[in-house]
Amino acid sequence: MSAFLLRDVRPLGGVVADVLAVDGLIAAIGPAITPPEGCTVEDGGGALLLPGLVEGHSHLDKTMWGLPWYHNDVGPALTDKIDNERHVRAATNHDAGAASLAMARRFLAAGTTAIRSFVDVDTDAGLKHLHGLLATKATMAPVQRMQVVAFPQSGILRRPGTDAVLDQAMAAGADVVGGLDPCGIDRDPVRHLDIVFGLAQKHGKPVDIHLHEPGEMGAFSLDLILERTAALGMRGTVVVSHGFCLAMIEPAARDALLARMAAWEVAIATTAAPSRPVPTVPMCRAAGVTLFAGNDGIRDTWGPYGTPDMLERAMIVGLRSNLRRDEELGWALEAVASQGARGCRFEDHGLTAGSRADLVLVAAQTVAEAIAGRPRRALVVSAGRVVARDGVLVGGV
């Protein structure tokens, strides 16, 4: 038995408590817990305790973090960015394994103990990037949970043969089947979605579809996604990423789509992009739809922004949805914690007995202050093991 007791912390800013972890799970949380024999004891000093943070939409394979600055001179269209990236990666022999490992470690040091990452698979690169991500997943497995989404960034139908590469990716160990703008990129929504959902059925895996499509076009694609979710009985296993269309269509049409999403537990992943219409936190809460957050690309050929810090993403969620009251900032935290775990199905997440002992301590008075100020993480615990102190990985991680 391995036991770890974290004393004198304030879970989500509430009353002071101790947290006892046994064999990686929270065994008890409450006042003045007596440590079992041989238990490691850590003093939390009254700091704010957050659950392990969840990065719900990332592209760890793409990042150029730590490399020489990428001078971005890319055109404005989505296809400009897609084509540029595929060429740059081939020309520079970009190492998705090294890039993703460096970024996963930075995320962990900032308290992110669960990550969903897309990885590009296409007819140029094949499964090269996927193997890099799977290696990172295996390396980090003792201290960080990771889901890898096989993602047809360059389209499926636009580049014939991609469906077979996706199939191979799922066979090789990808956790989720990805899709992308069935109308806007692939120009044949039925065939695109039939391939994506067909692979999900074949491999018994969930689906996560990038849907940038605006207005009525996006709503049409979403309608087709929901139709297939219901027909295949895939409750709780479909995520729509971005979903800009939901913020662009008439409220009645939007609410009808949101009601179907709630019924089939189709979740939305968002970056809370300040420059785009996005589904907001209040909109999704009112509809009972799970909304969670991710950084999307961090410092890659798509754009220069982003840091591997989910509290910074929570701040952007708060700014984008104009969340100001302390209660509302609690919702922003949920978007990078409980809602992320629910949407991605990272089981046993949370600050309750029986959950995985993923614990994050920050020097802040309240959850709202933690989000607004994003202080360095004083302590990060993953599955009952101390993995970082003051923003730096420790303990051989």
Next chain:
Amino acid sequence: MSAFLLRDVRPLGGVVADVLAVDGLIAAIGPAITPPEGCTVEDGGGALLLPGLVEGHSHLDKTMWGLPWYHNDVGPALTDKIDNERHVRAATNHDAGAASLAMARRFLAAGTTAIRSFVDVDTDAGLKHLHGLLATKATMAPVQRMQVVAFPQSGILRRPGTDAVLDQAMAAGADVVGGLDPCGIDRDPVRHLDIVFGLAQKHGKPVDIHLHEPGEMGAFSLDLILERTAALGMRGTVVVSHGFCLAMIEPAARDALLARMAAWEVAIATTAAPSRPVPTVPMCRAAGVTLFAGNDGIRDTWGPYGTPDMLERAMIVGLRSNLRRDEELGWALEAVASQGARGCRFEDHGLTAGSRADLVLVAAQTVAEAIAGRPRRALVVSAGRVVARDGVLVGGV
């Protein structure tokens, strides 16, 4: 004569140069400058050199930075926030002098050498907060330029007697006359604007008007503002803060207003609020309108967000306007530097001979990286004097 030579820096990421400051001004900038006798020499180590940063729209009097966390439970309307704040400040005896000084110092440590701050004047507080701001301005004068805007936060006509308080504020040393939502708050745009512009004429001072009003209502108020600007020949001395309406009306009507703003050099101050329609950088560049940025409130009763770091604000400007190319991120820097100086009329700003020697060094390869990553300021020089190192004030500041 006081001389300071900063060696081996890359102005805006360009070729390596030295910068010589004499008596607080840049005397020369170029390769291998020979220091005059008795000159202090500092090695820049090849770091990126930025000009002094400009905070163009702040409310230093309101911040609760460093105080116990303010639990925000305020209602959603603008008047909810205004009334709540006035009551909280009276009840807690909020010290605008101490708050503004603490924040001005944090801004300086992060490279902000010029600040425009509003300060509330009203019939409850009178000039109390103004005196606090003027004290901060005087204290910081050797190392930081500050403009104080007398701001009728609670309205002018809604609270009779405020016009007289504003007049007293200008007589007491305020630099700029403030106004606020002539239709939306004061419900009598002509009387409101006639008071604001009348005080500007009486005291020979510029104007800065908060314009949150949406759509056609805001456009109408802006029309009235431009009418008065032209009638009084106030070219280059009027700022409209926020100007959400410009992002809400028909493009033809918007472009007509922007053309008049360009002609009369009426500038826009923006926070680049992610949750509101805002005038964007490309929109204003295309029209030849000066657009500069500020934080608005930082951690006050209005909201929990914000940090005294103009590179973080530049990042939000970039995110809000979807600026991704390196060239575009240069525009985001301008919004917190040259455009701020132009809009607020901080004279002699910039990295050219004859300008004030306000210099900021950061460990970044490019301007884009400085904005995306917001590294700690390695060195801050104000008027040729080193005032901060590694984010900490030095030299008795």
